[in-house]
Amino acid sequence: MATGILSGKGRIWWIAALVVLCLVPLVLPRFYVYMLSIILLFGLLATSNDFPLGFGGIYQLHHAVFYGVGAYATAIVITKSGLSPWLAFLIGPIISAALGLVMGLICIRLSKLYFGMLQISLGSLVWAVVFRWYSFTGGDDGIHGIVVPDIISSYQGAYYFTLVVTGLSLYVMYRILKSPYGSVLQGIRDNPVRSAMIGVDVKRHQLLALIIAGFFAGIAGVLFVVVDNTVFPDMLFWTLSMETTIMCLLGGWLTFLGPMLGAAVLILVRTFVSTYTVYWGLALGIISGLVIFFMPNGVLGWLQDLFKHKTNLAEAKE
Amino acid sequence: MDATGILNQAFVGLSRTVILFIVSSGMSLILGVLRIPNIAHGSLYMIGAFMAFTISRIFGGGELGFWMALIGAPLVVAIISLFAERSIFQYLYEREHLMLLLLTFAFSLIIGDLVKIIWGGDYKSVPVPQTFQGFVPLIGGLPFPIYNLFLLVCGPIIAILLWLLVNKTKIGKIARAAAVDREMVSAVGINVGWVFASVFVIGCLLAGLGGALVAPTVSVTLGMDHTLIMEAFLIVIMGGLGNIWGALLGALIFGLAQSMGILIWPQFGIIFPYAAVIIVLLFRPAGLLKATW
Numbered sequence: 001m002a003t004g005i006l007s008g009k010g011r012i013w014w015i016a017a018l019v020v021l022c023l024v025p026l027v028l029p030r031f032y033v034y035m036l037s038i039i040l041l042f043g044l045l046a047t048s049n050d051f052p053l054g055f056g057g058i059y060q061l062h063h064a065v066f067y068g069v070g071a072y073a074t075a076i077v078i079t080k081s082g083l084s085p086w087l088a089f090l091i092g093p094i095i096s097a098a099l100g101l102v103m104g105l106i107c108i109r110l111s112k113l114y115f116g117m118l119q120i121s122l123g124s125l126v127w128a129v130v131f132r133w134y135s136f137t138g139g140d141d142g143i144h145g146i147v148v149p150d151i152i153s154s155y156q157g158a159y160y161f162t163l164v165v166t167g168l169s170l171y172v173m174y175r176i177l178k179s180p181y182g183s184v185l186q187g188i189r190d191n192p193v194r195s196a197m198i199g200v201d202v203k204r205h206q207l208l209a210l211i212i213a214g215f216f217a218g219i220a221g222v223l224f225v226v227v228d229n230t231v232f233p234d235m236l237f238w239t240l241s242m243e244t245t246i247m248c249l250l251g252g253w254l255t256f257l258g259p260m261l262g263a264a265v266l267i268l269v270r271t272f273v274s275t276y277t278v279y280w281g282l283a284l285g286i287i288s289g290l291v292i293f294f295m296p297n298g299v300l301g302w303l304q305d306l307f308k309h310k311t312n313l314a315e316a317k318e
Numbered sequence: 319m320d321a322t323g324i325l326n327q328a329f330v331g332l333s334r335t336v337i338l339f340i341v342s343s344g345m346s347l348i349l350g351v352l353r354i355p356n357i358a359h360g361s362l363y364m365i366g367a368f369m370a371f372t373i374s375r376i377f378g379g380g381e382l383g384f385w386m387a388l389i390g391a392p393l394v395v396a397i398i399s400l401f402a403e404r405s406i407f408q409y410l411y412e413r414e415h416l417m418l419l420l421l422t423f424a425f426s427l428i429i430g431d432l433v434k435i436i437w438g439g440d441y442k443s444v445p446v447p448q449t450f451q452g453f454v455p456l457i458g459g460l461p462f463p464i465y466n467l468f469l470l471v472c473g474p475i476i477a478i479l480l481w482l483l484v485n486k487t488k489i490g491k492i493a494r495a496a497a498v499d500r501e502m503v504s505a506v507g508i509n510v511g512w513v514f515a516s517v518f519v520i521g522c523l524l525a526g527l528g529g530a531l532v533a534p535t536v537s538v539t540l541g542m543d544h545t546l547i548m549e550a551f552l553i554v555i556m557g558g559l560g561n562i563w564g565a566l567l568g569a570l571i572f573g574l575a576q577s578m579g580i581l582i583w584p585q586f587g588i589i590f591p592y593a594a595v596i597i598v599l600l601f602r603p604a605g606l607l608k609a610t611w
Contacts, residue, residue, distance in 0.1 A: 053416075059415075059416065061419075106596070106600065109603055110599070110603050112415065113355060113415050113555075114555065114599075114603065114604070116419075117551060117552065117555040118555075118595075118596070118599050120548065120551070120552075121552050121555075121592050121595045121596055121599070122592070122596060124548060124592050125589050125592040125593060125596065128586070128588045128589045128592060129586065129589060131588075132585055132586055132588065132589075133585075133586075238548060239544060242357075242420065242423045245416075245420060246420055246423070246424070249416075249417075249420055278434075279431040279434070279435065280431075281427035281428070281430050281431040282427070282428055282431035282432070284424070284427055285424040285425065285426075285427035285428035285431070286424075286428060288420065288421075288423075288424040289421060289424040289425065289428070292417050292420055292421045292424065293406075293410075293421070296413070296417055
C-alpha cells in the first residue's frame with residue numbers, strides 16, 4: 001500500500017515533480033517528449049492493470065485487450081463517423097468498461113489461474129476479430145493518420161493532454177482505493193472466504209474492479225491515439241498484457257506507484273537497449289527474470305520492506 | 319461445401335490435433351504435477367523445430383537426417399530443460415502462479431532472442447523424408463499428404479506411451495501421488511526432487527518432439543512459439559489440468575474447431591477455436607475431465 005502520498009511532507013515533492021513534468025516540453029527535444037508521453041500512458045495502463053491484480057487479487061492476465069478496444073473504438077468513431085473527437089475520447093473508455101463488464105460476467109465465476117486463462121481466451125477472440133475484420137478495423141494494418149483536435153495535435157499538446165489525463169486518472173484510482181470500496185476490495189484479496197462470511201458480495205465487488213480497470217485502460221488507449229495517431233492489432237495481443245503485468249511486478253505490484261515506476265523503467269530500458277541492439281527481448285527477459293527471482297515484491301515493495309526493516313531495527317534499539 | 323471437402327478438412331484438423339496434443343500433454347504433465355504454468359513450453363517447441371532443421375541438415379537432409387532429427391531434437395530440448403530445472407525451477411515450486419507465469423514468460427523472451435541469435439530470422443524448411451513424400455487419395459479422391467498420415471499414427475502411440483508411463487510405471491505413480499500431496503510423498507522417503515526433475519524433463523521432451531514433428535509441415539520461423547503456447551494453454555485448461563486424456567480431448571476440439579472454422583467462415587475462421595474454449599469453460603468451469611488439483 002502506498003501510504004499518505006498526497007499528504008504531509010511528501011506533498012512538496014509531488015508539486016516539484018509536477019512542475020518539472022510541466023516544464024519538460026519547453027526544454028527537451030521532440031523525441032524525449034514523445035517518449036515521456038508514452039511512459040505516462042503506459043504507466044496509466046499498468047496502474048489500471050494493477051487495480052484488479054494487485055489490489056483485488058484477480059488474475060487480470062489479458063488487460064491489453066481493454067486498452068486496444070478503447071483505442072480502436074476511439075479511432076473508429078473519429079474516422080468513420082462525423083462525431084466530435086472529444087466525444088470519441090469518451091466513447092472509447094466507455095466501450096472498454098462495457099467490455100470489462102461483459103468479460104467479467106463470463107469469467108468471474110472462475111478463480112485465479114482459470115479466470116486468467118478464460119480471460120486470455122476471450123481476449124484472443126476479440127484480437128482475432130480485430131485482426132480479421134478488414135472492412136471495419138483495418139485488419140492487420142490497423143488505422144493510421146487519425147485526426148485529433150488541433151489543440152492537442154502537436155507533440156507538446158499531446159504531451160500536456162496525456163499528463164493531465166494521466167494525473168487525473170491516477171488520482172481518481174487512488175481515491176477509489178482509499179474509499180470504503182477499495183478497502184473491501186483489498187479485504188477480498190487478502191481473504192476472500194472471510195470477506196464472504198462477513199456478508200461482502202465478493203463477485204460483485206470484483207466485477208466492479210474489472211469495469212473500473214477496463215475504463216482506465218480505455219483511457220490509456222485514447223491517450224495512445226492522441227500521442228501516436230495510430231492503432232494496430234498488436235495493441236490487443238496477449239504478449240503486451242504480459243508486458244504490462246511485468247511492469248506491475250517490476251515496480252511493485254502491491255504498491256500504488258509501482259506500476260508507473262515499472263512502466264518508466266521498462267520503456268527507458270527498451271529505448272536505451274534498442275539503440276544498441278535488436279535483442280530487446282533478451283534484456284527484458286533477463287531484467288524481469290532477476291526481479292521476479294530476487295525481488296518478488298518489485299522495486300518499490302523491496303524499498304518499503306527495507307525501510308520498514310530499518311524502522312523496526314531502530315525501534316528495537318530504543 | 320461438400321462431403322469430401324469436410325472430410326478432407328477434418329483430416330487436416332486431425333493432423334493438427336496430433337501436434338497440439340503432443341505439446342499440450344507435456345504442458346499438462348508439468349502443470350498437473352509441478353504446478354508450473356510454463357509459458358516457455360512453446361519456446362521449447364520452437365527450439366525442437368529449429369534443432370530438427372539443424373540436425374537434419376547435418377545428416378544430409380534425407381531419410382537419415384529426418385529420423386536423427388526426430389530423436390536428436392527432443393533430446394537436446396530435454397537436456398536444456400534438465401539444466402533449467404536443476405538450476406532454477408527446483409527452487410520455485412512453492413511460488414505463486416502469477417510469478418511463475420511471468421518468470422516463464424521472461425524465459426520465453428530470452429529463448430526467443432537466443433534462437434534469433436543462433437539461427438537468424440529467416441524462414442527455415444525441413445524436407446519431408448522420401449518414405450513420407452507424396453499423397454494418398456482419401457475417400458472421395460482428394461489427395462492427403464502421407465506425412466500427415468504418419469502424424470496420425472504418431473498421436474495415438476504417444477498417447478498410449480504416456481498413459482503407460484503415468485499409470486503403469488513407478489515414477490508415474492510417484493508423480494501422481496506427489497501431485498496430490500507432495501509432503502506426504504517425501505515423508506515416506508522418496509526423493510521427490512528427482513521425480514519432479516524427470517517429470518519436468520519428460521514434459522519438455524514432448525514439446526521438443528512436437529516441434530520436431532511439425533517441422534517438415536510448416537516453415538520453421540521465429541514467433542511460432544507465441545501462437546502455439548496460447549493454444550496449448552487453452553487446451554490444457556479446457557481438458558482439465560494435468561489430465562492426459564483431457565489434453566487429447568481438448569486438442570481434438572481445438573484442432574477440429576480450427577480446421578472446420580476455416581471451412582464455415584473463411585474470414586473469421588480463427589475465432590472458432592477460442593469460441594469453443596469459452597463454451598466449454600462456461601459449462602464446465604474446471605475443464606472437461608477431472609483435474610489433478
